[in-house]
Amino acid sequence: MKKFVNDPAQFVPEFMKGIAQANPDLLDYTPEFQMITRKGGPNNSKVSIVQGSGSGHEPAHVMAVGPGMLTGACQGAVFAAPPVDACYETIKACASDAGVLVLVNNYQGDRMAWDMATEMATAEDINVKQFWINDDVAVEDSLYTVGRRGVAGNFFVIKACGAAADQGKSLDEVYAIAEKVNNNVRTMGVALTSCIPPAKGTPIFELGDDEIEVGVGIHGEPGRRREKIHSADKITEELFEAVSKDIPFNSGDRIALMINGLGGTPITELYVMYAKAHDLAEQAGFTVVRNYVGEYCTSLEMAGASLTILRLDAELEALLDAPAETAARIF
Amino acid sequence: MKKFVNDPAQFVPEFMKGIAQANPDLLDYTPEFQMITRKGGPNNSKVSIVQGSGSGHEPAHVMAVGPGMLTGACQGAVFAAPPVDACYETIKACASDAGVLVLVNNYQGDRMAWDMATEMATAEDINVKQFWINDDVAVEDSLYTVGRRGVAGNFFVIKACGAAADQGKSLDEVYAIAEKVNNNVRTMGVALTSCIPPAKGTPIFELGDDEIEVGVGIHGEPGRRREKIHSADKITEELFEAVSKDIPFNSGDRIALMINGLGGTPITELYVMYAKAHDLAEQAGFTVVRNYVGEYCTSLEMAGASLTILRLDAELEALLDAPAETAARIF
Incomplete structure (x- = not known):
């Protein structure tokens, strides 16, 4: 294996540290939860857009955080869903009176983590909705998926929802945008x-x-x-x-x-x-x-x-x- | 060899066609000279910045054309200097009353092509200067270079010169910026x-x-x-x-x-x-x-x-x- 790595177990925290050091004007990094959030945190009058999955798909998802895009994202190890507590903390860090939309690429591991995190956040009266992205036409069910997989079409869902949220649309309206993009x-x-x-x-x-x-x-x-x-x-x-x-x-x-x-x-x-x-x-x-x-x-x-x-x-x-x-x- | 290629001889014109098709608002493409220029051509009151070398280094150089960056660039085959006529036509297409600065990464093949093209353009009363970039500290002379090679530092020379030219600086002033960046x-x-x-x-x-x-x-x-x-x-x-x-x-x-x-x-x-x-x-x-x-x-x-x-x-x-x-x- 020829790669620029140190201890493989530290690969994800090390590259996330680099992303944070390179973007101090744009991002905050919380190493404990492998979480990156928009500098200054959520805007209480606007819907927050959140995502997270295994690492290895960069720029998705932590490099898609910023104005007009995601409010926050967390990552698991390479190709492994983030832990439930990281998902929960990401929702909490991005909680806004206008609500939180979690965009989940359709993999069973990610869905399980985000389902539990959403339930925990809802129990604390955070207004959170989930949307699953499944744009990959290649196969119906798959190794890690019931139904179709979510892949690069994810970018368009983030871009459209991030813009709609920044324009002050409601949680239901932003959800409808996610649905429209995913359907098309x-x-x-x-x-x-x-x-x-x-x-x-x-x-x-x-x-x-x-x-x-x-x-x-x-x-x-x-x-x-x-x-x-x-x-x-x-x-x-x-x-x-x-x-x-x-x-x-x-x-x-x-x-x-x-x-x-x-x-x-x-x-x-x-x-x-x-x-x-x-x-x-x-x-x-x-x-x-x-x-x-x-x-x-x-x-x-x-x-x-x-x-x-x-x-x-x-x-x-x-x-x-x-x-x-x-x-x-x-x- | 596993690559996305058709006829290898058509690799460069095919990817340049793709760049042009993807950026109709930004770029013009002249297939005859494997040349890409800024949409609308040069601004007669501003210095033009020009570059060109072998393909295979993208985004350098044809993907560095645009407002605030290069005015035009041409490419040779992969890792081969562009032909003299392509260099000459690129200078001509970018000719401006304020002058043309040719930024050459220091390789003998590129220097030979740009030297002849500069001479031809000067003979036609185009006001053109050349600057050589040599930021690579690895070795002094090299396989294809007398003196140090020009590598990624090239980006900073283009960025600074492109901005200075857009701000209306003179050819001598933009040349001095190239020198300052290259020295540092x-x-x-x-x-x-x-x-x-x-x-x-x-x-x-x-x-x-x-x-x-x-x-x-x-x-x-x-x-x-x-x-x-x-x-x-x-x-x-x-x-x-x-x-x-x-x-x-x-x-x-x-x-x-x-x-x-x-x-x-x-x-x-x-x-x-x-x-x-x-x-x-x-x-x-x-x-x-x-x-x-x-x-x-x-x-x-x-x-x-x-x-x-x-x-x-x-x-x-x-x-x-x-x-x-x-x-x-x-x-």
Whole structure:
């Protein structure tokens, strides 16, 4: 295993410390709960947006905290749900009179932790609602999931809900935005390689030198099938077909198109895929009005990518365009 | 070779097409010269900033074009200098009454191409100056370089010069800014793996399963030495020591600190390094007033990172804070 790590058991607290040190103007870090919250805490007159899951998917979730995005997030170990007390403390740290919306990517471990934390917070009269994200079209049930998995579409739910909350919408209204985004967003991914969690020290799955996993999960869960590698265009076509036929999206739709890198794939290869996906979208009669090419939801250093389509309307377009700032900023 | 590529010979034009399709509001793309320019072209009353080298280092250079950054850039094949005619056409496309500053990372191939292009442009009465960037402390002369190599410190030269040009500074004044940044910025990198240029199909160098290349160049050139891998902290100490002792930086200095990923290293590992580098900077008596953690100058999918320190003054701090926008934006 060749990685920039010290003691693998300290990998998560060490990188969270680095994120906090690099963003003192934006974030507060509470090491005890592996929790990062927006500087200055919640605004009592606005809905707070909260999330948390295993580490290894950065910038999701702790690097998605900031104005116009999440109010707070906590992380478990790599690919392990956060403990219940961390979830509970994150809700409490973000509690606001306007309420708290917890966005949970659909994995059984995360749901169990957030269910208990939500119950505990509700017992203390915190006004909290939960919403589950499940945008991955690859498989129905999965290794760690009843129903579909939540993957890169998560970014759009956070972005839209974060903007709506900042604009002063009510908890029910922000919940309705989450529902609208989730109903209109679909994703599928493909892996070229596995990744190596520091504490495990070996790959989480084996893939032949000429093989790819189509429909891979962000924890290396099996997808639809294993294939011999083929051209970027053919892989992109396969992802586009699966995603666009799922809702289905229709000719005339205004869409946001995302090519998300899984961690080990350079930005240039993502743009090769974007070029093909953009052409396919135009051929299908979609209008690409917003696009996102880069890393939004990763699996450590896995080489691979996912393709996401979000159907837009005027409300969602305005929410995507609202100002936002996170630790993922580049300037 | 497992990559998202089609015909390897089309890799560069295909990813450049993707960058252009994703940024129609920001960029114009001229396929004939693998050139990307700022939408709307140069502003005649302001200095234009131009760059170009081999591909494979993205976001440098074509993803660094935009308001407050480069006016235009061209790229050659992966790790190959752009042809003279592309450099010449890029200067011409960015020609302005206020003049053109060409920022060249110090590699012999790039210098030859830009020297000839500068001569051709000067013969046509374009007011053009050249500045060479050489921030890499690892080695003096190198495989493709007489003198030191230009690496991630390039970002700071572009950012400061782009801001100064946008503020209406003269060509001589912007040149002086380039000189000031280059005199005060130092970098060293380390590779955990090689990378595979698509047209070559095999790694550009061999590294054992437990080895790292300390002081690696961004084209895989040898560094100072090959070592057995050790902890992230020890590697970061080694980079920090080499970089901070070079000018040297002094206790009391206000600095910008960058951990730059080489393409295949996940953001979390970069933050593990940042945490250590930040602590070392404080122990050395530096004040870290700006920081940059992410990918600024890469080597395809190479796993590795570089550490850069820039000594700041009030002028440079203001230039780093000036607004800028490029294709590397995330929202």
